[in-house]
Amino acid sequence: MKTLSIDIETYSSTDLNKCGVYKYAESPDFEILLFGYSVDGSEVQVISLADGESVPTNILNALTDDTVQKWAFNANFERVCLSRFLSDMGVSLDPFADNHFSSQPLGKAKYLNPESWRCSMVWSAYMGLPLSLEGAGAVLGLEKQKLTEGKELIRYFCKPCSATTSNGQRTRNLPTHAPDKWAAFKAYNRRDVETEMSIQERLANFPVPELIWNEYALDQEINDRGVMLDMTLVRNAIIADVRSKAELTHMMKEITELDNPNSVAQMKQWLADNGLETDTLGKKAVAELLKTAPKPLGQALSLRQQLAKSSVKKYQAMENAVCSDGRARGMFQFYGANRTGRWAGRLIQMQNLPQNHLPDLEEVRALVRSGNFTALELLYDSVPEVLSELIRTAFIPKPGTKFVVADFSAIEARVIAWLAGERWRNEVFATHGKIYEASASQMFHVPIEEVTKGSPLRQKGKIAELALGYGGSVGALKAMGALEMGLLEDELQPLVTAWRASNPNIVRLWWDVDKAAIKAVRDRTVTETHGIRFGVQSGMLFITLPSGRRLSYVKPRIGSNQFGSDCVTYEGVGGTKKWERLESYGPKFVENIVQATSRDILSYAMQAQRCCDIVMHVHDEMVIEADSRMSTKVLCEQMSRTPPWAEGLLLRADGYDCPFYKKD
Incomplete structure (x- = not known):
């Protein structure tokens, strides 16, 4: 056995949407009702556990065998629920145990090792597709779509029901209460496995890089570890x-x-x-x-x-x-x-x-x-x-430890300066790092010493830095709260003009990216600018980042924007939360590229600190539950190391330790 594709249906009186799968699977009345699976792409089997059927021993062994790759859509749900299921059977979840499927006492591990799990939802997301099985199947035009009656069947069998006179005051529906519905539920479970496998088959030419699966395993470790609450x-x-x-x-x-x-x-x-x-x-x-x-x-x-x-x-x-x-x-x-x-x-x-x-x-x-x-x-x-x-202070380290909080200083500003080759900005990051003051100095041609904390000039430098890096104009300044900060309406356009004049290489980056994306889509060719590659393949626009990771845009076309100029359009989830055709242009692509690269830098730092107990991470920040002797300074030094693919990028991480989570 090489691969095992899985989908399960479960019952618990705990509200999954409110509590999440970890607490859901802890519920005393939690149980797995149906276990649908396919071995190496063979015909799907459905085990009706609610009817007293048993999962075959070789399948149980495969769940704890790290040489067998387990696949599911939103695999975190299956992995956590099956961890509870196996624990109740007395199966050791310790990946180092010699004999997993046995009645020996549980090992230290609380959840199945994520290393051998793969998530087709992650694959869909990597390809820019919807994060639902139904949505991904629809966009891919799969022959076997998720069955639409599933929501009603889940409500009927997977959640408690109201006690009424007509149902004999019962609070739960069992297979015997509606045999026809139960047969439909088994068909629904089978179809979910088939749809998941169809997604894998359709995306087979675009495999997720192993690096991303390593990141996913670390993400699952962090989610499994959790963080203590006071x-x-x-x-x-x-x-x-x-x-x-x-x-x-x-x-x-x-x-x-x-x-x-x-x-x-x-x-x-x-x-x-x-x-x-x-x-x-x-x-x-x-x-x-x-x-x-x-x-x-x-x-x-x-x-x-x-x-x-x-x-x-x-x-x-x-x-x-x-x-x-x-x-x-x-x-x-x-x-x-x-x-x-x-x-x-x-x-x-x-x-x-x-x-x-x-x-x-x-x-x-x-x-x-x-x-x-x-x-x-x-x-x-x-x-x-x-x-x-x-x-924030409700998050606390476990007894005998402390929190070490470390974050990157001005990560997006550093990344865009590095990509664009904006020399004066890189010099700032190589020295004092005061980008708001330096930006005001550059825009208004005053010595940086005159731009002091709390001064109107620094305020203008700060708001310009926060609002204008991705092509924003007067509207972006207003959205960022420029008027509430005390700036006057007639100061806004001059501020935009001054920022762009002092950052010509960033402005050039916007429009170089715009041209490269349009050319790639129009000519179905590969283009490159500023170390970023653009190419169209099988109806997808791929942007290859400096890290080697690719951003995906579905069904790209050349459209016309509100100014009558050519622009790239693609399909995705828009502001209405619906799948629709979206419009993009250079500065917006640059925003995606910079934020994605910043994400890759955080991921690189997290991988480097994998031996530490990372409990939280937010945008550019990492929180570690650390031994009281751990050096915050050393952690920040390690976090500031530039990834091998980002030569010349200047990083800096600052940190502090605390007895509860807070902003320093």
Whole structure:
């Protein structure tokens, strides 16, 4: 046996969408109902475990045999669920055990070794295809598509049901309750394996490089390891939030005399009745209204702002996701952003945690953790704001260890300067590294010493750096908050002009990439610029990065943009979350290339630190659960090493250690 293609159907009373597969598979009532499989591409077999059938011994052995490659679509689900299934049977999950399938006590491993698992969803993502089996099958035009009745069958057999008189007050549907549906469910399970194998067959000419599978195995190790949560803090934060919301709602009712002051329609009407018209109560609009609103209206808007603090919902997400050992798992989706291959956040959504700026972070954390809500309300104006700033601190290292947090300094700015050959920027990164100050100095022709922290010039340098690197103009500056930062409307266009004038090589990179992509698509040829290769093969545009990894764009064509110029279009998931034809151009391709290269640099650093216990990573940052003796300085030095494929790129990593996660 060389390969084993798998799809399983499971039951658990735990909500998979809220809790993730790791907690789902821990549920006392978890079980596998159907086990569909194919050995080396042979006819699919379906084992009905719910009917008392057994998985053959050779298949069980294959699950723990690292010489057999296991395939599934979203393989993390199958691997974690089968780990629980085998553990319940007394099978050792230790990859170094001599005899895996036996009744000997469990080894140290909690989950099946990911090294021998392959995920056809990752393959789909690598090719720029949808991240669902149904979507990938549809785009590829497979003969055997996923059966559409599956959702109803999953709802019927895989989740608890409501007890009613007609169903005899049962809370679960079994095969005997609907034999016809059960037969359809088995056919659905068989078809899923067939569809997964068809995807592999269709993509056989575009294999995923072994390097990506190595990254995937590391990603799975990190997800399996998880990170510890301070559940005392989490639960008391939830209590504090409920209490705070009740008090804020009561205060709003007293001011507005509304039945439901959280209602947007009621609140807008109340404001209008009191002489304050507004079309929206969005975050930015409320912040603007607060500048001029008279006292009672301003009070109500301020209270509404606190009530709308949605970030505190992350505490609830933590309580949902935490496993029985106090660790949250499954927070990172490999290749979740398939345009660049970057990771995406799941469950607690690590990618958008609020920052912390409280000077007395440790003290206020202790107040919440101890449940001293009275002191909290006395000392701080906004309890929701405090709880928001404490979210990061809920992640803690296990006893006897510390967190080492290390991140790359200005990684995207360094990568784009390196690709474009923008000499003055590279000199900045080779010396002091103050890119905001240097950018302002370059744009406004003043000595860098005059651009001090907090000065208007530095502010302009910062906003220009954040907004303009990928072809952005006045709109990008506004979206980045330029007007809120104090810049005037008539300052914006000159800022764009000055930034582009001081970065001519980056501007040239945009349009060189634009020309190379258009030529590759129009002439079906291979082009190259700035060490980046463009080529079209079998209806795909591939962009080969300096790392050798390829970005994929489905069914590229030459279209016409809003200015009447030629542009590249391709198919993908757009802003509507639907599969549609999208338009791109040089600066947007450059953004993909820079972000993808930055991702490859983080991945290179993570592979180099694989022997360490990496528990989290976000964009350009890595968090390690480390021995208290570990040197943060040495880790940063190792992280700053340039990959062999990026000669001349200047990297710098900064780090700190802490007893709980935070922004330093």
